[in-house]
Amino acid sequence: MMLKITNLHAKVAGKEILKGLNLELKAGEVHAIMGPNGAGKSTLGNILAGREGYEVTGGEILFNGKNLLELEPEERACEGVFLAFQYPVEIPGVNNTYFLRAALNAQRKYRGEPELDSVSFLRLVREKLKVLHIGDELLHRAVNEGFSGGEKKRNEIFQMAVLEPTLAILDETDSGLDIDALKTVAEGVNRLRSEDRGMIVITHYQRLLDYIVPDKVHVLADGKLAATGGADLALKLEEQGYAWLEDGGIETLDIKPAGQTVNP
Amino acid sequence: MSELSTQLAAALPQDFGSGPDWVRALRGAGAEQFRAHGLPTRKDESWKYTGLGLLDQREIQLALTAETPVSGSTHPAPLVEAAFQVNILDGRILEQNGTQPTGLTVLPLAEALNGEVDGLQALLESLPDTQKEGSSGHGFTALNTATLGSGLLIHVAAGTDAGRLLINWSTLGGAVSRLFNTRVCIIVEQDAKLELLEQFESQNGSSNACNIVMQADLGEGAVLQHIRFQQESEDAVLVTRTEVSQQADSDYSHYGFDLGGGLVRHDLRTSLKGSGAKTGINGAYLLDGNRHVDNHTMVDHIAPGCSSDQYYRGVAGGSGRAVFNTAVYVHPGADGTEATQSNANILLSARAEVDTKPELEIYADEVIASHGATVGQLDEQAVFYLRSRGLSEKEARQLLTTAFCRSVSDKLTDPVLGEVISQRMMDVMPQAD
Numbered sequence: 160m161m162l163k164i165t166n167l168h169a170k171v172a173g174k175e176i177l178k179g180l181n182l183e184l185k186a187g188e189v190h191a192i193m194g195p196n197g198a199g200k201s202t203l204g205n206i207l208a209g210r211e212g213y214e215v216t217g218g219e220i221l222f223n224g225k226n227l228l229e230l231e232p233e234e235r236a237c238e239g240v241f242l243a244f245q246y247p248v249e250i251p252g253v254n255n256t257y258f259l260r261a262a263l264n265a266q267r268k269y270r271g272e273p274e275l276d277s278v279s280f281l282r283l284v285r286e287k288l289k290v291l292h293i294g295d296e297l298l299h300r301a302v303n304e305g306f307s308g309g310e311k312k313r314n315e316i317f318q319m320a321v322l323e324p325t326l327a328i329l330d331e332t333d334s335g336l337d338i339d340a341l342k343t344v345a346e347g348v349n350r351l352r353s354e355d356r357g358m359i360v361i362t363h364y365q366r367l368l369d370y371i372v373p374d375k376v377h378v379l380a381d382g383k384l385a386a387t388g389g390a391d392l393a394l395k396l397e398e399q400g401y402a403w404l405e406d407g408g409i410e411t412l413d414i415k416p417a418g419q420t421v422n423p
Numbered sequence: 424m425s426e427l428s429t430q431l432a433a434a435l436p437q438d439f440g441s442g443p444d445w446v447r448a449l450r451g452a453g454a455e456q457f458r459a460h461g462l463p464t465r466k467d468e469s470w471k472y473t474g475l476g477l478l479d480q481r482e483i484q485l486a487l488t489a490e491t492p493v494s495g496s497t498h499p500a501p502l503v504e505a506a507f508q509v510n511i512l513d514g515r516i517l518e519q520n521g522t523q524p525t526g527l528t529v530l531p532l533a534e535a536l537n538g539e540v541d542g543l544q545a546l547l548e549s550l551p552d553t554q555k556e557g558s559s560g561h562g563f564t565a566l567n568t569a570t571l572g573s574g575l576l577i578h579v580a581a582g583t584d585a586g587r588l589l590i591n592w593s594t595l596g597g598a599v600s601r602l603f604n605t606r607v608c609i610i611v612e613q614d615a616k617l618e619l620l621e622q623f624e625s626q627n628g629s630s631n632a633c634n635i636v637m638q639a640d641l642g643e644g645a646v647l648q649h650i651r652f653q654q655e656s657e658d659a660v661l662v663t664r665t666e667v668s669q670q671a672d673s674d675y676s677h678y679g680f681d682l683g684g685g686l687v688r689h690d691l692r693t694s695l696k697g698s699g700a701k702t703g704i705n706g707a708y709l710l711d712g713n714r715h716v717d718n719h720t721m722v723d724h725i726a727p728g729c730s731s732d733q734y735y736r737g738v739a740g741g742s743g744r745a746v747f748n749t750a751v752y753v754h755p756g757a758d759g760t761e762a763t764q765s766n767a768n769i770l771l772s773a774r775a776e777v778d779t780k781p782e783l784e785i786y787a788d789e790v791i792a793s794h795g796a797t798v799g800q801l802d803e804q805a806v807f808y809l810r811s812r813g814l815s816e817k818e819a820r821q822l823l824t825t826a827f828c829r830s831v832s833d834k835l836t837d838p839v840l841g842e843v844i845s846q847r848m849m850d851v852m853p854q855a856d
Contacts, residue, residue, distance in 0.1 A: 208811050211803070236813040248808040252826030252833070261822065262812035269813070301826075302808075318812065 161186045161223055161357045162326060168217035168382075169199075169206055176202045178382030179218070184326075189358040191368055191393060194379035195401045200361045201245055203379070204330040207359075208242035209235050222326065236262075237269035239325030243315040243332050250302040255314070256284065258302050259321055266322065287320040291347045309340035316347035327351065328359045333367040345370030365397035380404045427479050428461025428562070431602070434485040435569050445544055446536050446571060453568025460559035467560040469690075472746040472778045473717040477660055477686040478602075478632060486514060486601040487570065498591045499624040502652060502847075503840045505589035513594050514573050514603030514633065526583025526615065528576070532606055535576035542610050543576060546640050550666060563662045567604045567636045574606035574635075577619070581612035581642070592623045594631040594659075602632045611673075613642035620840075623653040623661060623684075632660035639666070641673035643697060648676050648836065652844060654683040654851070657712055664690040671697025671726070678835055679706035680844055681716045682851050692721040695729035695757075704733045707831040710743025710775070711853035717746035722762065724753040724787070730761040736831050737779075738824050740771035740853025747796075750782040757787040764794035769801060769827060771820075771855040801855075817854070825849045 162184040169177040176199045184190055194200055206213050207220070209232035220227040227235060250258070264274040275283065288295055293313055303311050312332050319327055329348065333341055348358065348371050360371055368376070368390065376393045378386040378401075385404060386392065424432070435454050439447040462478075463470040498510045498517070507521040509529060516531055523529060535543055550564065579585045594603065611617050625631070641647055647667070655661055661684050667675050681687055693702045708716045722731040737745045751762045768777040781794040801823050809819035828848050835841040 210807055210811075231816070232807060232810040233813055233815050233819075236811055242811055244808065244811075248802070248804045250805050250808065250823070250826065252829045253809075253822055258809070258812070258822070261818065262809070262814055265813040265815065265818065322812065 160184070160221075163221040164218070165220075166218040167203075167206070167215065167220065169202060170214045170216055171202060171212065175216075176382055177206075180379070180383050182377065182384065184357045184359065186325075186357055187354045188374045189352060189360060189371065191360045191362060191371075191373040191376045192379050193362060193365070193376060193393060193396060194385075195404070196363070198379045199382050200363075200379050201330055204242055204245075204328045204359070204361055207235075207240060207326075207328055208232060233265070234269075236322075237266045241319050241322055241324030241327045243312075243319060243327065243329040245330040245332075245334065247303045247306075247311040247315055249304045249306070251304045253302045255300055255302050256281075256298045259284070259318060262318075263321060284321060287317065290350060291317060291320055292343065293317055308335040309337065312336060312340065312344055313347075316344050320347060320351060323351075325355065326357045326359070328361065330361045331363060332360075333362055333364060341367060342370060365393045368393045424461035425464065425475075425479065427475070427483065431485050431566065432458045432461065434487070436487065440572060442536050442572075445548070449547060450569050450571050453565045453571065456565040457562060457569050460562055460565070462562040462566070463559050469560050469719055469748070472744075473686075473688055473715065475686070477715075481600045481630065483600045483602050483632060485570070486603045498593055499622070499626060501589055501591060502620070502622055502843050503587075503837070505620060506586040508589040508591060509575065510591045511593070511605070513601070513631070514605045516575070524583075524585050526580040527585035527588065527617070528578040528580075529588070530576045530578075532574035532576050532608065533572050535608070536572070540576060540578070542640065543608060546608055546610065546638055547571070549668065550636070550638060563634050564636055564664055567606060567634050570604040571606055573604070575608070577607065577609045577617070579611045579615040579617045579645075582614045584616040587618040587620055589620045589622065592621065592633065592635075593625040594629040594633060595625070597631075600630045600632065602634060605633065605635045607635065607637040609637065609639040609647070611639065611641050611645040611647050614644040615642065616646040618648040618650070620650045621652065623651075623655055625655055625659060629656060630658040633662070635661075635663045637663070637665045639668070639675070641667065641669045641675060643670045643672055645670070645673045647674070649678070650835070650840070651677070651679045651689075653679075653681050653687065654847065655685075655687070656683065657685045657714060659684050660686045662688045665692070667691075667693040667702070669693060669695050669697065669700040669702065672699040673697065674701045676703040677705060678831065679718065680832070680848070681706070681708040681710075681718075682847060683714070684716060685714060687714075687716045688719075689717070690719045692723065693731070694723040694725060695731065696725050698726045698728040700726065700729045702729075702731045704731070705831050705834050706735045707828040707848065708735075708737045708745055708747075709828060709848060709851060709853060710737075710739045710745055711741035713742050715744045715746075719746075719748045721750040721752065724751065724757040724760045724762065727756060727758045727760070727787070729757065731763070733764045733766075734831065734834070735766045736828050737766070737768040737777060738771065738828060738853055739768065739775035739777055740855065742772070742774045743853065744775070745777045747777070747779040748782070749780075749794075751784070751792065751794075753785040753787045753790050753792070755786045758789050760787060760790045760792070762790070762792045764796075766796045767827075768798040769824060770798060771824070771853050773856065820855055821849065821852050824852050
């Protein structure tokens with residue numbers, strides 16, 4: 160098991176957001192996490208990446224057998240965890256290429272691999288850009304500075320392609336994107352799908368899942384998983400919304416409750 | 424007057440030296456002012472935050488007679504290549520390298536004072552407030568004038584581009600701390616162009632003090648790019664004053680980088696006297712340890728339709744103390760002035776201190792002016808973003824503080840020089856506590 164989250168409880172600003180979340184992800188799988196606003200979707204992404212301000216009050220997270228919660232954010236990154244931010248941060252003055260090379264070399268150093276010189280790095284970067292159909296103008300700009308919403312998200316996918324994480328978490332990467340940007344992002348993600356990589360796609364809308372077909376769909380509601388299903392669950396949610404969560408529970412929706420395996 | 428002021432006043436010569444009468448008269452007026460008021464004290468408004476403790480605690484001696492420079496002493500390597508380079512050691516011209524480009528004349532000031540250099544007398548006599556102001560606020564300038572003699576005259580003939588001139592300043596360490604007074608006079612004639620790169624970098628941890636006054640006169644359409652790079656030892660005292668006078672359509676741009684020094688004070692004033700003149704004043708200061716860096720800038724908008732743009736960034740760690748005071752004065756009649764002032768600072772330690780004050784006075788119409796000054800910490804969202812990609816917390820903070828200062832070096836028109844300076848900044852970047 161690549162990622163095993165057991166009974167995770169967490170607070171943000173004193174308020175309990177996650178209330179006993181369980182999730183298992185195998186290498187090669189893509190899981191979508193959906194759910195209404197405020198359910199704790201982004202909290203999960205931020206906890207996995209190690210952002211400050213999230214207090215884990217119970218449970219554990221094992222990542223390839225290691226206790227993820229004991230690692231610093233940079234150690235998690237070096238171990239292969241990547242969070243594509245919902246709101247990528249603008250960093251004036253830091254060149255995108257410089258930043259990415261520093262990040263990649265930090266990770267390579269951690270893994271005992273030789274650092275890449277600027278020539279080899281540039282070769283790698285151009286290769287990735289070509290595959291992702293992204294122009295090279297973002298190489299010369301400061302990290303996310305003055306980027307449009309779509310450019311920021313594309314830059315996240317580009318960073319993911321260069322850093323080649325083991326576990327990628329996409330936090331509402333589709334929000335605010337027009338259909339073309341959405342397709343570019345989805346294509347980038349699909350190209351990175353592989354047997355030894357796991358992905359968690361956090362999204363509010365089903366739309367993204369037309370392009371990134373997940374192996375599993377989880378519904379996160381009130382701090383825990385309320386349902387788990389196959390890709391078809393997302394379609395049902397699109398049709399029927401989340402009202403069933405309050406109306407009468409999972410039975411009113413024509414799917415099986417969380418914990419039971421649904422054959423894809 | 425302080426003990427140091429009394430001692431320096433006593434060391435001043437009685438006879439005002441040799442040379443033409445007007446030079447002797449200037450020295451006399453400087454000496455008179457200095458004897459009356461001495462060096463600045465914290466009672467002077469513009470020295471409120473900057474004391475001279477580092478000078479007081481030394482037995483500093485006024486360097487007067489032309490001392491023979493020590494032969495074979497080495498200057499630090501220049502930051503970048505320059506067409507022409509002047510090395511100044513202990514206030515004396517040690518050597519000149521390269522060939523003077525057509526249109527450029529660089530002379531020892533002593534020689535120029537005895538010759539007939541057009542405009543030099545007017546330039547030297549134009550220095551405001553040495554004679555008029557009856558306070559000690561300009562004590563260093565008075566002292567500099569009282570000992571007028573060593574330094575340089577730089578002249579660029581009309582319509583010529585002199586390229587880059589490098590002045591490499593350095594002082595030698597020794598048993599006795601000495602105070603050197605140097606004057607640099609720059610005349611850039613109509614439509615002429617000069618890039619002046621000053622590099623202050625003494626080897627051997629010099630405990631000397633330099634008091635340098637620079638006066639520049641820019642003719643119509645003249646362009647002066649002035650880069651001042653300072654990475655002195657933490658024992659060094661450097662007091663500099665730059666006075667720029669600008670005729671119509673001239674362009675003065677200043678880039679100051681303070682990476683070192685124990686006690687550093689720089690006063691910069693530009694006077695926009697002809698319409699269409701432009702001035703850009705940019706700088707970065709990085710402090711840690713017990714360093715003290717004080718920048719005072721002032722732009723006098725006298726003619727209409729001129730613009731000034733000021734941009735300073737500072738990072739203070741350890742027990743470093745930075746002072747930044749910027750003033751813009753828009754005189755009656757200077758209609759259509761555009762003036763911006765921006766100063767932002769990052770504090771990396773609870774013991775560090777930054778005192779920043781923008782001042783703006785407007786007595787004209789249709790003026791566009793903005794000013795802002797901030798003191799804050801690093802953006803923690805950005806720190807996390809960088810860490811989430813694999814950079815250590817230390818690397819992330821260093822990258823962000825460097826980027827913050829890099830926004831100044833990136834403004835340099837020569838990207839090679841910008842890169843060299845930003846690398847130097849990264850090397851000395853103060854660390855968070």
